[in-house]
Amino acid sequence: MNWATLKRNPGGALGLAGFLAIVVLVVVGPLVVPLDTTTRLDQIYQPPSLAHPFGTDNQGRDVFSQIVHGGKDLLWVATLAAGISTVIALTLGSISAVAGGSVDNAVMTFTDVVLTVPHFPLLAVLAGVLQFRSQTLLAIILGVLSWPALTRAVRAQVLSLKERDFVEAATALGLGRGHIIAREILPNMRSYVAISFVLAMTQAIYAQVGLVFLGLVPLSGQNWGVMIQYGWTRGAIFHKSSVYSILAPIMAIAVLKLSLVSMARIFDEIFNPRLQEG
Amino acid sequence: MRKYLAQRIARAVLTIFLVVSFTFFLIRLMPGNPIDLYVQEQVTTYGHTYEQALEQARGFFALDVDAPLSVQYAQYLGNLARGNLGQSILSPGTPVSSLIKKFLPWTLFSVGLALMISFTLGVGLGMLMAYRRESWIDHVLTIIATVTTAVPNYLIGILLLVVLGVQTNLINVAAIRGSLSPGVRPGLTLTFLLDALSHAALPITTYVLATAGAWMLSMKSNTLGTLGEDYVGFARARGLPDRRIAIAYVGRNALLPLFTQLTIAIGFVVGGSALIEYIFNYQGIGLVLYESIVRRDYPVMQGVFLVITVSVVLANLLADLLYGRLDPRVDLTAEPV
Numbered sequence: 001m002n003w004a005t006l007k008r009n010p011g012g013a014l015g016l017a018g019f020l021a022i023v024v025l026v027v028v029g030p031l032v033v034p035l036d037t038t039t040r041l042d043q044i045y046q047p048p049s050l051a052h053p054f055g056t057d058n059q060g061r062d063v064f065s066q067i068v069h070g071g072k073d074l075l076w077v078a079t080l081a082a083g084i085s086t087v088i089a090l091t092l093g094s095i096s097a098v099a100g101g102s103v104d105n106a107v108m109t110f111t112d113v114v115l116t117v118p119h120f121p122l123l124a125v126l127a128g129v130l131q132f133r134s135q136t137l138l139a140i141i142l143g144v145l146s147w148p149a150l151t152r153a154v155r156a157q158v159l160s161l162k163e164r165d166f167v168e169a170a171t172a173l174g175l176g177r178g179h180i181i182a183r184e185i186l187p188n189m190r191s192y193v194a195i196s197f198v199l200a201m202t203q204a205i206y207a208q209v210g211l212v213f214l215g216l217v218p219l220s221g222q223n224w225g226v227m228i229q230y231g232w233t234r235g236a237i238f239h240k241s242s243v244y245s246i247l248a249p250i251m252a253i254a255v256l257k258l259s260l261v262s263m264a265r266i267f268d269e270i271f272n273p274r275l276q277e278g
Numbered sequence: 279m280r281k282y283l284a285q286r287i288a289r290a291v292l293t294i295f296l297v298v299s300f301t302f303f304l305i306r307l308m309p310g311n312p313i314d315l316y317v318q319e320q321v322t323t324y325g326h327t328y329e330q331a332l333e334q335a336r337g338f339f340a341l342d343v344d345a346p347l348s349v350q351y352a353q354y355l356g357n358l359a360r361g362n363l364g365q366s367i368l369s370p371g372t373p374v375s376s377l378i379k380k381f382l383p384w385t386l387f388s389v390g391l392a393l394m395i396s397f398t399l400g401v402g403l404g405m406l407m408a409y410r411r412e413s414w415i416d417h418v419l420t421i422i423a424t425v426t427t428a429v430p431n432y433l434i435g436i437l438l439l440v441v442l443g444v445q446t447n448l449i450n451v452a453a454i455r456g457s458l459s460p461g462v463r464p465g466l467t468l469t470f471l472l473d474a475l476s477h478a479a480l481p482i483t484t485y486v487l488a489t490a491g492a493w494m495l496s497m498k499s500n501t502l503g504t505l506g507e508d509y510v511g512f513a514r515a516r517g518l519p520d521r522r523i524a525i526a527y528v529g530r531n532a533l534l535p536l537f538t539q540l541t542i543a544i545g546f547v548v549g550g551s552a553l554i555e556y557i558f559n560y561q562g563i564g565l566v567l568y569e570s571i572v573r574r575d576y577p578v579m580q581g582v583f584l585v586i587t588v589s590v591v592l593a594n595l596l597a598d599l600l601y602g603r604l605d606p607r608v609d610l611t612a613e614p615v
Binding site for chain 2: 118261
C-alpha cells in the first residue's frame, strides 16, 4: 500500500481512515475515557455540550463515554464471525474447485441451500432456542451462516486460476498440490478474500445489532446495539429531547459500516499481486 | 430448458426439506428443548400430571411427544404436508396456519410493493447517473446511494420514525400503527386501499431507501458497460433516436444482470421484515415471528419461520426462471461459474 493508491481513491482512503479512527477510539479510548455509570437526575437528556459531546441519556449518563466503551465487543464479534466464515469459504471453495465432479455438486448445492434460507429469521429462531449467552457463541453462529457467497467466489477463482500459465508451470515443475494452492493460487485471491472478509464483518454487524435491538440476545455489557435498544424502549419515541442518546449509537454504527464498505473498494489495488508495480 | 426447470425445482424442494428437518431437530433434540420445557412447566407450575402435560403438548405441537423420534419426525412431515402446523400455545385453539393466513398477506403486500418501487427507482436513477456521469447529479446520487446501502435498514426505519414522527411531528405515529385503522374492513374499496397504503407507507419507504441504492449503483455500472458495446454504436450509426437506443438497446441489456441480484434482495428484505415491522408495529408475519420468539410460542415460531423460508425459496425460483426467459443469451443448462 502506498500514498498513490490512496490518492487515486479518496473514498477508499476516507473509509480506511474512518475505520482506523473507530478502532483507535474503541480499543484505546476506554483506557482514557472512564465509563460514566452514575445516575444524575438533574442531567437527563442534555443536548451536546463541552462536558457531554453527545449529550446524556435517560439516566443523565454521558453518551460519549458509552460510545467509546460500546464498540469493542461489536468489532470483536464481527471480526471473529468474518474470520470463521472466511476459513470455511476458502476450504469448501477450493475443495469444490479442485475435486470437481460429485463433491463439487454436493458442496455447491449445499452452498445454495444455506444462501437461500433467510438468515435473519434463522438467527432469530436460533436465538430463541439456544439463548446466545456468550458473544463468542453468537460470533461462531454468525460465521457459520455467512460463508456461502465467498465460497462461490473462491470456487470460481480457483477454477479460473487453475488453468493459468503460472499454475501450469508450477505443476510441470513437479511442485506439490499443497504448494500450488498455498503459494500460487491463494496469493492471487487475496483481494477477493480481503473484500469478502470486510463484507462479512458488515453482515455480522447488521445481524448482531438487529438481534440486540429486538432484545433477542441478552442485553449485557456496553454495546452500541444495547444503547439503541435502550434509547428505543426508554424514550426515543416519547421524548423529543432524547434524540441525541439514540442518534449517537446509530451514527456510530452507520459510520463504521460506511467506512468498512468504502475501505473494501481499495482492497483490490492493495492486495492484488497483478496490480502491484515492481 | 426442461432439465434446468426440473433441477431448480428439485433444489427448491431440497432446501425446504432441509429447513423443515433442521427446525424439527432443533426444537426436538436440543437439551432443554421447548417441548420438554413445556411439559416440565405444566407439571411443576400448574400441577398437571405428566400424562396430562404430554397430552397438551401433543395438541399444541401436533406430535406424539412420547413416541420414538423417528415416529415423531414422520408425524411432523405428514402434518406439514396437510398444512397442519400445530397450535399457538399462548392463544390455545388458534391453529398456526390461521395466524399465517392472517398476517402473511400484509408482509407480501408491503415488501412486494417496496421491491417493485425500489427496483424501478433504482434502475431509472442508475441509468440517469450513467448518462450524466461525472455531473453533479451523478456525484450526489452516488453519495446518497453509497450511504443508504451501507446503513442497516432498521436504523433507517428508526431514523424515519424518530425524525418524522417524534422530532418534527410531520406524521402521526399513533394513527399509522398496525396494518389497518380500526373499523376499516378489507375489500375492494377506496377507503381500504388508501388506509392500507397509509399504514404501509413508512415500512415501504424504509425498504425502498435501504435497497434502491444498490440497484442504482449496479444499474449505473451495467449501463456504462453496455454503452461501450458494438451494438449500441451500430444503433447510433443507423440513426436511431436516442430514446429508443436508451430503452431498447442499453436499458434492456443493462437491466438483465440485476435479476440475479433480485433473488438475494428478496431473501434479505423478507428476512429483515421482523425488524422493520417491529419498529413500525406493522402487523405482518415478521412481527408475528418476533412476538412468538419473545413469548416462547414455539409452534408459532416454527411455522412462521417455515413460511418465511418457503416464500423466499419460491420467490427465488420465480426470479431465476424469469431471468432465463428474459435473456435469450443465458444458457440455463450451463454449469454455474
